[in-house]
Amino acid sequence: MNLPIDRLRSAAARRGERLPEPLALHAPGARGQVLTAVDVAAAAAGLAPGLRLADARAILPELALAPAAPLADRRLLEGLATACLCYTPSVALDDDPGGEPDSETAALLLDITGSAHLFGGEQRLLDRIARRLDRLGLGHRLAVADGAMAAWAWARYGDGGVLRGEAAKEALARLPVQALRLGPETTTTLVRLGLRRVGQLRTLPQRALVRRFGRAPVLALERLMGVTEAPFTPLREPPRHAAGLAWVEPIGRTEDIRAAVLDLLERLGRELERAVAGARRLELLLFRVDGELARLTVRTGRPSRDTAHLLELFELQLDGLDIGFGIESLRLEVTEAAPLTARQVDLAQDQDVAELARLVDQLQARLGPAAVRRLVPAASHWPEHAQSVADPVGAEPGASDAWLAGQPRPLRLLARPASIEAMAPVPDGPPLLLRRRGRSEPVRCASGPERLEPEWWRTDNPAPRPRDYYRVTDAGGVDLWLYREGRYDEAEPPTWHLHGTFG
Amino acid sequence: MADASTLAALRARIRSLDGGGARFGARRSSLGDAAIDAHLPWGGLPRAALHEIGGGLASGLAAALASRFLRAAGTLVWCADAALAARQGALYAPGLVRFGIDPARLILVRCRRATETLWAAHEALRSPAVACVVAEIEGLDLLAGRRLQLAAEAGGAAGLLLRFGRADTAPSAAVTRWRAVPFLGDDPGARLWLLDLWRVKGGVPASWVVGWDEKTLSFAAVREPADRPAAQRRRAAG
Numbered sequence: 146m147n148l149p150i151d152r153l154r155s156a157a158a159r160r161g162e163r164l165p166e167p168l169a170l171h172a173p174g175a176r177g178q179v180l181t182a183v184d185v186a187a188a189a190a191g192l193a194p195g196l197r198l199a200d201a202r203a204i205l206p207e208l209a210l211a212p213a214a215p216l217a218d219r220r221l222l223e224g225l226a227t228a229c230l231c232y233t234p235s236v237a238l239d240d241d242p243g244g245e246p247d248s249e250t251a252a253l254l255l256d257i258t259g260s261a262h263l264f265g266g267e268q269r270l271l272d273r274i275a276r277r278l279d280r281l282g283l284g285h286r287l288a289v290a291d292g293a294m295a296a297w298a299w300a301r302y303g304d305g306g307v308l309r310g311e312a313a314k315e316a317l318a319r320l321p322v323q324a325l326r327l328g329p330e331t332t333t334t335l336v337r338l339g340l341r342r343v344g345q346l347r348t349l350p351q352r353a354l355v356r357r358f359g360r361a362p363v364l365a366l367e368r369l370m371g372v373t374e375a376p377f378t379p380l381r382e383p384p385r386h387a388a389g390l391a392w393v394e395p396i397g398r399t400e401d402i403r404a405a406v407l408d409l410l411e412r413l414g415r416e417l418e419r420a421v422a423g424a425r426r427l428e429l430l431l432f433r434v435d436g437e438l439a440r441l442t443v444r445t446g447r448p449s450r451d452t453a454h455l456l457e458l459f460e461l462q463l464d465g466l467d468i469g470f471g472i473e474s475l476r477l478e479v480t481e482a483a484p485l486t487a488r489q490v491d492l493a494q495d496q497d498v499a500e501l502a503r504l505v506d507q508l509q510a511r512l513g514p515a516a517v518r519r520l521v522p523a524a525s526h527w528p529e530h531a532q533s534v535a536d537p538v539g540a541e542p543g544a545s546d547a548w549l550a551g552q553p554r555p556l557r558l559l560a561r562p563a564s565i566e567a568m569a570p571v572p573d574g575p576p577l578l579l580r581r582r583g584r585s586e587p588v589r590c591a592s593g594p595e596r597l598e599p600e601w602w603r604t605d606n607p608a609p610r611p612r613d614y615y616r617v618t619d620a621g622g623v624d625l626w627l628y629r630e631g632r633y634d635e636a637e638p639p640t641w642h643l644h645g646t647f648g
Numbered sequence: 649m650a651d652a653s654t655l656a657a658l659r660a661r662i663r664s665l666d667g668g669g670a671r672f673g674a675r676r677s678s679l680g681d682a683a684i685d686a687h688l689p690w691g692g693l694p695r696a697a698l699h700e701i702g703g704g705l706a707s708g709l710a711a712a713l714a715s716r717f718l719r720a721a722g723t724l725v726w727c728a729d730a731a732l733a734a735r736q737g738a739l740y741a742p743g744l745v746r747f748g749i750d751p752a753r754l755i756l757v758r759c760r761r762a763t764e765t766l767w768a769a770h771e772a773l774r775s776p777a778v779a780c781v782v783a784e785i786e787g788l789d790l791l792a793g794r795r796l797q798l799a800a801e802a803g804g805a806a807g808l809l810l811r812f813g814r815a816d817t818a819p820s821a822a823v824t825r826w827r828a829v830p831f832l833g834d835d836p837g838a839r840l841w842l843l844d845l846w847r848v849k850g851g852v853p854a855s856w857v858v859g860w861d862e863k864t865l866s867f868a869a870v871r872e873p874a875d876r877p878a879a880q881r882r883r884a885a886g
Contacts (some may be wrong), residue, residue, distance in 0.1 A: 369655075500777035501723055501755075507771055508757055516758045518670040520741040520751040537755045548745045556707050556744065557737030590836040622830020623704055624839065645737055648708025648841075 147284055148251070149182040149218050153211060155282030165209035171198050172213040181213040185345060218251075224438075225283075226253050226380050229473045231391070231432040233260040234383035239297065240584065252300070254293045256377060261289075261591055263391065265308050281436050298324035317369055318344030325365040343369065343523055355400035371538040386420070388412045395434045395471030402472065403430070407458050409477040414450045423448025423485030429459060430476040433469045441466070443510055444504040446538030448483035454503055458510040502538050522548050527600050528558065528614075528644065552595055553616045555626040555645030562642035567627065575615050576627065576641065588622040594629070616647065624648055659850070671780065675804065677716045680866020681858065684843075689851040695720075695779075698797045698807040700822035705841055707736070708860070709828040710810045714780045716864055717806045718749060722779025725772040727757040727765045731814060732784050748865035766792055773799035773807050780806045786813045793821030824848045831857045840870060840879040 149170050157164045167187035171178045178198035188207045219437055229236045235256035241604060264270040265287045278285040288300035289307045295317060299308045302324045308316055317324075320343045330392065335358075340346055346354065346366060352363050368375045388409045394400060406429065408612055417423060431439040443458040496497050508517045518534040531548075566580035575591035582608045593615030610629040619625060624647035631639035676692035678685050685692045701709050714724050733739075733743065738870060741751040757772070758766045762785055769783035773796060783796075788809060798852035800807045809822060824874060831840040844855040856869045 280773070391839075418863070494685065497777045500775055502778060504725075504775040505755065506770060510770055511758065512759060512764060512768065518738070518756045520744075520754060520756060522741070522751075528740075528742075532751075534756070548751065550743050554742035554746060555737075555740055556711055556747070558740035558743070559737045560734065589832075592837075618830075618836065621704070622832050645740060645743070646707070647743065648705045648839075 147184070148221065149183060149213060149215075150184045151283045152218060152221050160283055161322055166514075167205060167207070168209045168211065169193070169201060169396050170211050170213040172215075180396070187528045222251055222253070226337065228245075228277075228432065228436055228438050229253060229255055230430060230438075231476060232264065232274070232388070233257050234387055234476075234478075235377075235379045237293075237377055239381050244362055248645070252297055254297065254377065255381075256293075257289070263389075271307065277436055290371075292368065292375060294365075294368040294375045296369060298369055299328075314370065318342065318347060322346065323530065325362060325369060327358075327361055327365060331361070334358075335362075341592040349558050384478040384480050386413050386416050386422075386424075386482065388416075389474060391474035392472075395473045397468060397471040401466075402463060402475070403456070403460060405475050406463075406477065409475065410452045410455050413477060413479060414452050417450040417479065417482065417485075420482070421484060422482040423450045424455065424479045425483050426479070426481035427455065427459075428478045428480050430478070431466070431468060431472045432472050432474045432476070434471050435469050437466060437469060439466055439472075439577070442480075443506075444514060446509075446536070447499070448485040449506075454506070458506055461507065461511040505537050525600065526597060528554075528597070530600070553592075553626075555624075556646050557624075558645040559643065562644045565627065565643045567629075567641040569629070572632070573613070576617060576629075579617070580618060588617055588618060589622065590618040592616045597628075614644075653863075655809055664751065677719065677806070678715075678866075679713075679716060680864065681856075682756055683869050684856055684858075684867060687845075687851070687854050688824075693717075693806070694806045696801050697823040698793065698800055698809060698821060700809045700811060700825040701828065702811040702816075703803070703827035703829045705828035705830060706810055706812070708747075709826060709841070709843070710743060710782050711749060712860055712865075712867070713806075713808055714782055715748040717780040718753060718813045720779055722751060722753075722805070723777055724754045724780050724782070725752060725757060725778050726784075727759060727768040727772065727811040728784035729759045729762055729765050732739065732786070733758070736784070736812065746862055746863075747860075762786065766796070770799045771807045772798055774803040775805070776803060778803065778805040780808065782808045782810055784809070784810045784812065787816065788820065790821060797821045797823070803872045815875075820847075822847075833857070843867070847880075865880050 150168065153168075154164050166184060166488060167190060168184045169180045169187050169192060170182040172181045173179075174197075176197065180194050180196045180198065180201055182194055183192045185321070186203065187208060192205060192208070194199050198210070217474060226238050228237050233255050237254040237256075239252045239254050244478040254367065261270050264273055271287050271289060275285060275287055277462045279291075286300040286305050288303065288305045289309070290296035290299050290313060291309060295308070295313065298317065298320055299305065301491055302320045322340060323334075324343055325346075327335070335341075335346070340349075343366070351363055363419060364373070367373045368454045390405050390409060396405070413424070423445075425445055427443045429441040429443075431441070433439060441462045442457060443455065443462070445458070449455060449540045483573070505517055514536075517537055519537040520532050521535045523530055523533045567576035568580070569576045573594070575588070575593055577588050577591075578585050579588060594613035595615075597612045599611060599616060610631045612630050614626060617625045617627050625643055628642050628644055628647040629639045630642060631637060639648060675695045676690045677695060678692045689859055693716070695785065699713065701713070703709070718724055728739075733769075739756065741754075744751055744754065746885075752840050757768045765783055765785060769781050772778050772781045788811070793809075796807050796809075824845060827844040827846060829842050829844075831842040833840055838859065841854060841858050841860065843851075843858050846853045846855075858867045861868055
């Protein structure tokens with residue numbers, strides 16, 4: 146298994162190119178560039194990861210080189226981990242805990258307890274995953290065993306495949322001590338002492354082992370043999386409510402997907418009803434035949450288990466969905482739930498609030514959560530800061546008297562005040578002439594000023610000068626909200642700005 | 649020989665065929681001025697119908713009408729696309745309060761395209777929790793208008809199409825079409841509006857000079873429109 150090289154190779158294949166051989170990846174090391182991964186041809190010539198780049202070139206002058214990209218490798222692995230969610234909700238990404246995170250030893254661990262039978266047994270599941278990785282052009286070693294550590298060791302150092310029961314103990318005992326993942330130092334020492342096999346370590350008295358190497362080898366042995374459980378940290382917490390569907394033949398028509406989602410929603414709805422809960426956030430994972438994963442997320446303002454409503458929210462997003470050559474399985478998860486009693490569902494006086502929440506969900510499902518907002522008052526007299534936005538359903542609406550009343554305020558406020566030319570006959574007086582589009586026009590009527598001092602305590606508002614606001618009716622009768630920034634007695638002359646319109 | 653009652657019966661029949669008419673009659677909102685209400689065939693502006701608003705004071709008229717419709721229970725949904733809002737300025741809650749609109753009853757929908765605005769308005773109009781929907785648009789074809797009108801009838805909310813850009817006399821599904829511009833009278837500080845009802849299903853066009861009273865939140869006609877200068881008439885038309 147050589148993830149970094151396979152990643153480059155399959156990416157090149159998708160572009161219709163072929164990578165040169167022999168190939169090696171390199172990255173800066175302590176003493177100059179060192180190799181981090183080599184392909185089969187390079188390995189056959191005696192190159193190995195850890196070799197210095199200069200030495201490698203001397204051995205194999207025709208060696209093609211590419212820089213290593215550990216982040217891209219990691220992303221690929223994470224993508225694969227997510228794609229494996231169709232086999233079980235519990236998937237962990239396993240970086241070598243003994244050493245550096247290393248794509249060479251990194252593995253995916255799937256807890257298939259209780260889910261293997263859905264795919265026709267463990268062997269069938271392995272075949273299925275293998276076919277999928279083959280399609281992606283990624284090399285693989287797969288194994289199923291009683292414990293995570295045993296499966297890892299059997300995949301990496303053993304023959305792979307299903308290893309269960311009594312036969313497992315013997316097979317695992319034959320594995321090299323590297324399978325215990327004790328780190329390079331301990332492993333080298335063990336090998337020097339002639340302890341090459343796991344089985345040899347098991348015959349030693351525990352006490353002697355602990356005295357010489359600490360608790361680590363004993364713990365590792367116990368985990369490998371399944372005496373204790375290895376810690377298993379799933380990529381994400383499996384949701385409490387989830388349901389899945391898989392097909393032998395991929396489905397692609399929107400109606401079929403819709404029917405499947407409805408089926409899943411009904412199953413989850415019954416589950417939620419028993420749990421006296423409603424969904425706040427649902428995630429639909431659509432596993433495509435080509436290994437890609439499509440995700441749809443739906444949020445509700447109030448907890449809901451209303452199948453028709455939730456289906457509608459998904460339908461709003463299904464239209465634009467790219468499903469490639471079809472979908473082989475679906476998984477629907479309630480990623481956020483809240484208590485919801487039966488009474489809350491039927492409460493009639495709550496009807497309008499419920500209807501509004503339903504509308505907001507619908508609008509947010511298609512336009513995005515940030516597109517649907519409520520205006521709430523903010524404690525500020527500075528016009529730009531006097532209002533802020535909040536979630537329309539969850540947020541507490543501000544009392545209407547919290548809005549600054551009494552002073553004239555425009556119906557529409559420009560996000561950025563526009564510069565405007567105005568002439569005032571007396572300093573600190575209202576403007577009498579406006580100059581727009583190259584023409585001067587007299588002002589019909591003006592009232593003001595309303596002096597606003599800048600909020601010096603705000604760090605995000607660097608406006609240093611006070612503003613004098615005027616309500617000005619222009620020659621056409623349109624009411625404008627203008628302000629003058631600065632004063633005439635200052636060194637810099639004041640400037641006029643249009644900030645909004647009334648009516 | 650047709651007498652008054654025959655004429656009235658015929659008018660009522662035309663109204664019902666025209667799609668406007670009496671079917672909105674029961675659910676209407678007064679504009680606050682008896683003369684304007686009386687002129688409208690329904691004795692007020694019908695809810696569950698589409699009204700089109702244009703002209704320089706269109707935003708103000710939309711806010712004023714929304715405020716009248718909000719006298720009943722329900723929410724105001726205001727849909728606008730981002731490009732229009734950037735040009736016109738964003739809705740400002742302290743200004744809405746002056747029109748009697750409580751921002752707590754307002755939901756703003758910011759769309760990316762005009763088609764999204766129409767979709768959002770359509771969904772909002774159908775919701776029983778909504779009293780009034782304002783949709784800011786630049787143009788609207790007849791079919792899209794009909795769809796909104798049907799949604800308004802189904803949901804019972806009033807739809808206000810706030811139209812920017814050039815005036816458009818192409819047919820529309822709206823039940824009434826309004827244009828609001830400043831009225832330049834003798835008193836420069838009066839801030840009067842020229843309210844032009846230039847198309848009304850089942851009724852005759854008319855215009856009024858009105859003032860918006862911020863205290864009573866109602867319109868008040870101040871003068872007969874007959875003596876307005878010809879220049880004003882052209883302004884209202886353009």
